Amino acid sequence: MALFSRFSRLLFLLFVTVSASSSWAQELRYTFEKGLMGSPFKLVFYAANDSIARIAANNAFGRVEELNEIMSDYRDGSEINRLSATSGSGKWVPVSKDLFDILAISQDISAKTGGVFDATLGPVVQMWRRATRKGIFPPEDEIRDALARTGYTKMKMDARTRSIMLTQKGMRLDIGGLGKGYAAEEAIKELQKLGITSAMMDAGGKIVLTNPPPGSKGWNINVSNGSDSLAAMQLSNVALATSGPTYRYMEYKGVRYSHIVDPKTGIGLLFHVRTTVISPDGTIADALATAFSVAGIQKSKRYLKRFKGSKVWLVEKQGDRLAEWNMLD
Structure with missing residues (x-):
């Protein structure tokens, strides 16, 4: 009977230890927000502790800032604006993997939708930004001129050399129609590198979700x-x-x-x-x-x-x- 009693106490202690370990290992919910790409970016995920959570959020937002330096048409020195400045030069321009990848996705969608999506619409977008600031409707000749410098078929891509040529002078790229979605995907990848499997990134209404929150x-x-x-x-x-x-x-x-x-x-x-x-x-x-x-x-x-x-x-x-x-x- 004494042996059985000692064995019972041992099982009880083992159960308490396992239960406590499970409790300590339970993941906690973290929320971080930051203004990026002209929109609020909200990151929600589950991680083991505060240290991992801070590193994960910093890496995710840092990746978005890195992409903004590449893809923002608002920044004069961005890679996409430097590429636009070569339009009509007849030169193939080597670009970063990120810029090539997002433009390749854009071109594929343009081809599959008959051009209703078009990353070369920059001249028209710029025209409307000016018109909105001034509160005036653009004249017809200005609209025609802007449209004449657009067209996804005027952007050539060479996957072998990861290079791009913009064939007509005055072209300007604008990937605002898919940039936040791409950034959200890349931010989630930074979390996954740290073993975080349950996360949500809301990039100004463009949302990427991974596994459900624990227990849901x-x-x-x-x-x-x-x-x-x-x-x-x-x-x-x-x-x-x-x-x-x-x-x-x-x-x-x-x-x-x-x-x-x-x-x-x-x-x-x-x-x-x-x-x-x-x-x-x-x-x-x-x-x-x-x-x-x-x-x-x-x-x-x-x-x-x-x-x-x-x-x-x-x-x-x-x-x-x-x-x-x-x-x-």
Whole structure:
């Protein structure tokens, strides 16, 4: 009986020790926020302790800042602006892996969507930024001139030498339509290098999710259609991007023009209300949110077939009513 009693006490102590170890090893939730790329970046993840969490957040935000130095068309010395300055020179320009990769993704999406997404739209985007600051509508000749210096087929890429040629003088690249999605993906990779497997990066509405939070089925995400409908979802290991003119637009003579410009007309969208895309990859989700906004419901139904694993919720104005295409249910 004494032997059995000692054995019982030993089992009890072993149980307490294991339970305590599990408790100590339980991951904690951390949230970090920082303004980057002109938007708030919010990082949420689960890690073992404060030290790892701080290193992870610093590495993730540092990676985004590194990419901003490469891809920002607002910075005169950025790599993308230096590349744009060579347009029309007839020269192949070697570029960094990051810039080549994101432009290759952009070109692929342009080809698959008939050019409704276009990274060469910089001259038009610059024109509209000036017009918005001044509160004036660009003259027709200025729109024509800007459009004449765009076109994704005017950008040539050589994967063997990782070089790019912009064939027409006056071209300017703008990857604002997929840059935040790419940055969010790269930030998540920094966390994964440290063994962090449950994380969310929200890059100004471009969201990348990995495994669910401990003990849950997914990350709780709420998405609006831009008017009166709200979708609540639990998601994991996907990316989500939302695009709409709620906060960024120009109003001229009572007409609201979206910050998203149609590459064919050079004018901000009039019919677009809200687009949400869920994709396996953040860069793709970000770009498709713009592409489908421009294409509208009918064309997007055709284009979506070319992007495996992607879903869309698109709302647009058709006359006095709203038309809706929702695949997220």
